[in-house]
Amino acid sequence: MPDKPVDPTKIKAARKMRDLMTTYYLEALSAAQNHRQVAWITSGGPVEPLVAMDIIPVYPENHGAMIGSAKMGEDLCAKAEDMGYSPDLCSYARSDIACAVVKGGPIGGLPKPDMLICCNNICGTVLKWYEIQARFFQVPLFIFDTPVCHTGYSPEIAAYVKTQVHEYIAFLEQVTGKKLDPDKMNHVGRLSYEGQRLWQQVLNTTAHKPSPMSAFDAFFFLALIVTLRGTQTAVDFYKELIHELEERISDGISVVPDETYRLLWDNLPVWHRLKWLSDRFSAHQACLVADTYTSAWCGALKYIDENNFLDSMAQAYTRIYLNIGVDQMAQEVLEMIRFYDVNGLVMHSNRSCKPYSFGQMDIMRIVREKTGIPVLMIEADMVDPRSFSESQIETRIDAFMEIVKHKAGRS
Amino acid sequence: MKEIERFHEAADRLADTAARIRQTGRKIIGYPCSYAPEELIHAAGCHPMRLFSSGHGIVQAENHLQSYCCSLVRGMLEDSLAGRLDFLDGTVFPHTCDSMQRLSDIWRMNGTYAFFADLVLPVKLDTPGSAAYIKSVLARCKADLETALGISITDADLAASIALFNRIRTHLAFIHDVYSRHPGQIRGSDMAALVKGTMIMDRNDAAALLADLAASLQDLPLPDTPVKRVVLAGSVCDTPDLFDSVEAAGGAVVGDDLCNGQRWFDTLVAEDKPPLTALADRYRQRAICPAKHAGLTTRADHLVSLVDKTRADGVLFVMLKFCDPHAFDYPYLKETLDAKKIKSMVLEIDDGHLNQGQFSTRIETFIHML
Ligand code: SF4
Ligand code: SF4
Numbered sequence: 001m002p003d004k005p006v007d008p009t010k011i012k013a014a015r016k017m018r019d020l021m022t023t024y025y026l027e028a029l030s031a032a033q034n035h036r037q038v039a040w041i042t043s044g045g046p047v048e049p050l051v052a053m054d055i056i057p058v059y060p061e062n063h064g065a066m067i068g069s070a071k072m073g074e075d076l077c078a079k080a081e082d083m084g085y086s087p088d089l090c091s092y093a094r095s096d097i098a099c100a101v102v103k104g105g106p107i108g109g110l111p112k113p114d115m116l117i118c119c120n121n122i123c124g125t126v127l128k129w130y131e132i133q134a135r136f137f138q139v140p141l142f143i144f145d146t147p148v149c150h151t152g153y154s155p156e157i158a159a160y161v162k163t164q165v166h167e168y169i170a171f172l173e174q175v176t177g178k179k180l181d182p183d184k185m186n187h188v189g190r191l192s193y194e195g196q197r198l199w200q201q202v203l204n205t206t207a208h209k210p211s212p213m214s215a216f217d218a219f220f221f222l223a224l225i226v227t228l229r230g231t232q233t234a235v236d237f238y239k240e241l242i243h244e245l246e247e248r249i250s251d252g253i254s255v256v257p258d259e260t261y262r263l264l265w266d267n268l269p270v271w272h273r274l275k276w277l278s279d280r281f282s283a284h285q286a287c288l289v290a291d292t293y294t295s296a297w298c299g300a301l302k303y304i305d306e307n308n309f310l311d312s313m314a315q316a317y318t319r320i321y322l323n324i325g326v327d328q329m330a331q332e333v334l335e336m337i338r339f340y341d342v343n344g345l346v347m348h349s350n351r352s353c354k355p356y357s358f359g360q361m362d363i364m365r366i367v368r369e370k371t372g373i374p375v376l377m378i379e380a381d382m383v384d385p386r387s388f389s390e391s392q393i394e395t396r397i398d399a400f401m402e403i404v405k406h407k408a409g410r411s
Numbered sequence: 412m413k414e415i416e417r418f419h420e421a422a423d424r425l426a427d428t429a430a431r432i433r434q435t436g437r438k439i440i441g442y443p444c445s446y447a448p449e450e451l452i453h454a455a456g457c458h459p460m461r462l463f464s465s466g467h468g469i470v471q472a473e474n475h476l477q478s479y480c481c482s483l484v485r486g487m488l489e490d491s492l493a494g495r496l497d498f499l500d501g502t503v504f505p506h507t508c509d510s511m512q513r514l515s516d517i518w519r520m521n522g523t524y525a526f527f528a529d530l531v532l533p534v535k536l537d538t539p540g541s542a543a544y545i546k547s548v549l550a551r552c553k554a555d556l557e558t559a560l561g562i563s564i565t566d567a568d569l570a571a572s573i574a575l576f577n578r579i580r581t582h583l584a585f586i587h588d589v590y591s592r593h594p595g596q597i598r599g600s601d602m603a604a605l606v607k608g609t610m611i612m613d614r615n616d617a618a619a620l621l622a623d624l625a626a627s628l629q630d631l632p633l634p635d636t637p638v639k640r641v642v643l644a645g646s647v648c649d650t651p652d653l654f655d656s657v658e659a660a661g662g663a664v665v666g667d668d669l670c671n672g673q674r675w676f677d678t679l680v681a682e683d684k685p686p687l688t689a690l691a692d693r694y695r696q697r698a699i700c701p702a703k704h705a706g707l708t709t710r711a712d713h714l715v716s717l718v719d720k721t722r723a724d725g726v727l728f729v730m731l732k733f734c735d736p737h738a739f740d741y742p743y744l745k746e747t748l749d750a751k752k753i754k755s756m757v758l759e760i761d762d763g764h765l766n767q768g769q770f771s772t773r774i775e776t777f778i779h780m781l
Pocket of ligand 2: 481
């Protein structure tokens, strides 16, 4: 079969990335046959010790994103509601809880876990969700409890999280019956640091005008730093991706033809409307060049000591974007607005994710006061499409873009 | 019983209550949830006052919290922004759920009260590490209060406050026990008002009034009408009408797993241990809120034992709309009750406003089913 003609605006590494993800999921799904253990872990959880101990980490949230992109969210969420779960709960949690029972979704459900690792640095939802799965699968649950840093990383928090690093290792050693090899741990720690550094570099390329990729691409390429953090695979892949992106920059290839307006996205993607949203903005020559979500997987780099990963892990995992005060989140948004030089901010008010969404209105006010750029807030849900109104949101995007154009003096 | 009136008044006329407390020289520190370090606040010479949503319509809070936030969190913020809590000198936010966590940020960023502190409690309560951590955050809160007020809180101050709060808990537990064993002697709405009023009024007054009430109960004749016995479970239930509906249908609320109910006054603080250790211990021993973790079956075990202890005929879940922690636990709790053949029903409450007619009918049907 002849190859399809290559669209120059498409990023070529995407295909390789798909292959890597397929390999990863195949390996995870055949873990039991290969006598390997599987741990389910939250997206912001400390995965490195798992990798160092040869446990396969599986991410229900990444699975949730796949369910959303495959537009299978509605069915699974409705199934969870039949099981008694409120439609107001996080749709990642709802679809995963339903999926565990009915084995549905794009890959027929995740491999059964041997253990569950829940780090609450992203939300309190994961605690309840993992409790439910621990009862369902009857497997041990470890809670890596990272107190929220409303106004800073206090010595009390530091001491508490540090003790849990040891508890965590002890837990893993007990469940696997193996010892953690410190050399291997250091190696994985360095790879994790390197992967996060490269991921940051990937995201930084979009500061270039025109931008070689968009936040929609970042949502896609993110899967690797989430699922294969701490592996050589992730490091190699991101090096390749950076190379391609730099080439695009020098060849002047932009992802949005005639990029004229640059926007920043806040909150999780609307997985079931990625293409639709991307088209809406492209039609206005607008590129969503960056987002607050994908940068969460490299935002804590400054706290990591690559030569002493385990000790610095406590701080790095506690001080991530969602686990800080809203005022500090606003500061980070302001920095991104400056760094990526954007003309507007689009906030996804996400019914699923309360810790991400509550506080957005204060961030919006701060952004307006400090920068004067227009801000659009659209209400949606990342996986459950039932509350999404295309016509209403399209009208709002159009109106917003008029303001952006007007402010930029081009209307 | 005239004592009970005082408790209703304390909550209904909040500004007057606050004014009276201020006359005693105590600064008023508000708190939004039952995990607040009340004894610490009290030992600092302040008055710990539980905040509820007054249920006024949401106007200013619309600019800070989306519509899919629970009415308790939105309502408290509205009360604050609308100036209805201007008597406060400060607030302490214990860490519980995601919504409360963000309310703390928004409150601090828009706040107008002099004192503000977060009590960043652990989520897991069942490890030695978290025990040490609870103690350290209590110590931090104590230091924050001391610095802000320019005082020092001695162990003796703390011991005195602990003793006072234990007295209150003991009286409330005694009254509740009578209430639970002899439905009809105290109305459900009155029992709820006793608890709520105690959380709001001057604690010395509360202790004295509760002691009088407890003593007077002993002389009252015991009613002997058979009723259907119901346990309430959920986050907060600040809806006195609900108790009336249950009673009108021939039932009585005999126990609860609510954050403004037994969860708040069950379990004393040990008086023979260093005060901070004793306070930290109670955090681990009391009935837990679903935003905390102390094991995979803790809440179901607690609910079942509550039903057993109160010889209840059924469980009524009162769920605040958009309350995640409770909504996540509900299917499992229901399943556990079903397996034990304990009947249950769920009522979802939004904005504190109930569709009274429909609501009463559902309660009636449920009570008759028991
Ligand atoms: S989407 Fe939000 S609530 Fe859901 S798991 Fe992620 S951080 Fe938690
Ligand atoms: S626990 Fe539930 S009711 Fe309480 S503040 Fe949180 S969401 Fe609201």
